[in-house]
Amino acid sequence: MxxxxxxxxxxxxxxxxxxxxxxxxxxxxxxxxxxxxxxxVDGAIKEASGVIGVCWExxxxxxxxPTFQLRPFGQALLVDLGGHGVLFVPLGANTNYEGxxxxxxxxxxxxxxxxxxxxxxxxxxxxxxxxxxNLPQFIWQPxxxxxxxxxxxxxxxxxxxxxxxxxxxGVWTEITDEPVSTGLENEVSWxxxxxxxxxxxxxxxxxxxxxxxSIYALRRDAP
Numbered sequence: 688m689x690x691x692x693x694x695x696x697x698x699x700x701x702x703x704x705x706x707x708x709x710x711x712x713x714x715x716x717x718x719x720x721x722x723x724x725x726x727x728v729d730g731a732i733k734e735a736s737g738v739i740g741v742c743w744e745x746x747x748x749x750x751x752x753p754t755f756q757l758r759p760f761g762q763a764l765l766v767d768l769g770g771h772g773v774l775f776v777p778l779g780a781n782t783n784y785e786g787x788x789x790x791x792x793x794x795x796x797x798x799x800x801x802x803x804x805x806x807x808x809x810x811x812x813x814x815x816x817x818x819x820x821n822l823p824q825f826i827w828q829p830x831x832x833x834x835x836x837x838x839x840x841x842x843x844x845x846x847x848x849x850x851x852x853x854x855x856x857g858v859w860t861e862i863t864d865e866p867v868s869t870g871l872e873n874e875v876s877w878x879x880x881x882x883x884x885x886x887x888x889x890x891x892x893x894x895x896x897x898x899x900x901s902i903y904a905l906r907r908d909a910p
Contacts, residue, residue: 715744716805717909721863722789722823723814724776725856726845728768732856735766737868739778741790742910743805757799759790760909761867765874771850775826775837777904784839786824792860793821814861822858826904834877871906878905 723736740760764776780788791799794808795815817823819842827840827849840848842855872878 715742716809717742718805718809719863719865719867720792720794721814721861721865722764722776722792723859723861724764724766724774725858726766726768726774727852727854727856728771728850729852733766733768735764735776737762737764738863738865739789740867740909741799743790743799757788757790758907758910759788760907761789762869762871762906763904765871768849768853771853772827772829772836773831774849775828775905776823777826778907779904780824781839781904784824785841786822786839789823792817792823792858794860794862809862811862814859817858817860822855831875832877867909 717740719738719740721736721738723734725732725734727733738761742756742758742760744756759778761778763778766774766776768774776789778789780786793799793815794804795811796818797804797807798821799805799808822842825840825842825845827838828834829836838848845853845855
C-alpha cells in the first residue's frame with residue numbers, strides 16, 4: 688500500500704510539475720480593449736464604441752499548427768448611419784473578404800502575433816489609431832431588420848457602395864479594464880434569435896459580397 692501511495696504521489700507531483708511548466712512556457716492572456724469607430728455621414732460624425740474581450744494563448748511550435756491562438760468575445764460594434772442603414776464591425780471576420788477579426792487588430796503599431804507584443808500592449812496607455820492596412824471587417828446593411836441585405840465593404844468602398852457622402856474617419860483601440868460590452872440583441876431583435884439557433888445563416892456565394900452571418904461574428908461568450 689505504501690508503494691502504491693508513493694507511486695500515486697509521484698504521479699500527482701509529475702502532473703502538477705508539467706502543468707506548471709506548460710503554463711510558464713506557453714502562457715495565456717485574457718484582456719479587454721475599447722474599440723472606437725468614426726464615420727462621416729452627410730457631413731456629420733457618427734461614432735460607435737464598445738469593449739471587446741480577447742483570449743490570447745501561446746502554443747507549442749508544431750508542424751502545421753499556429754504558434755498562438757486568438758479568440759475574441761463580446762459583441763459586434765454597430766454604427767448607425769442614419770438614412771444610409773447601419774454598419775456592423777463583426778467579432779469574427781469572414782476570411783473570404785478583406786478585414787481583420789477583432790482579436791487581431793494592432794495595439795500601437797504592432798499586431799498581436801507574439802507573447803512580447805501582448806505584454807507590451809497590456810502596458811499601453813491611451814488609444815492608438817489603427818492603420819489603413821489593418822482595419823477590421825465592415826458589414827453594411829441598408830435595412831437594420833433585414834440581415835439578408837448584408838454586404839461586406841472595405842473602407843475605400845464606403846462612398847461607392849453606401850453613399851458618396853459616407854467615409855471612414857478612423858478606427859482606434861485602447862486597452863481597458865472596463866467590462867465587455869453587452870446588449871446588442873436589445874438593439875437588433877433578430878440577433879437574439881440567431882444566437883439561440885446557432886445555425887441560422889444568410890448564405891452567400893462567390894458571385895456576390897454578402898456576408899455569411901454566423902453567430903461567431905455577432906456575439907460570443909467568454910471562453
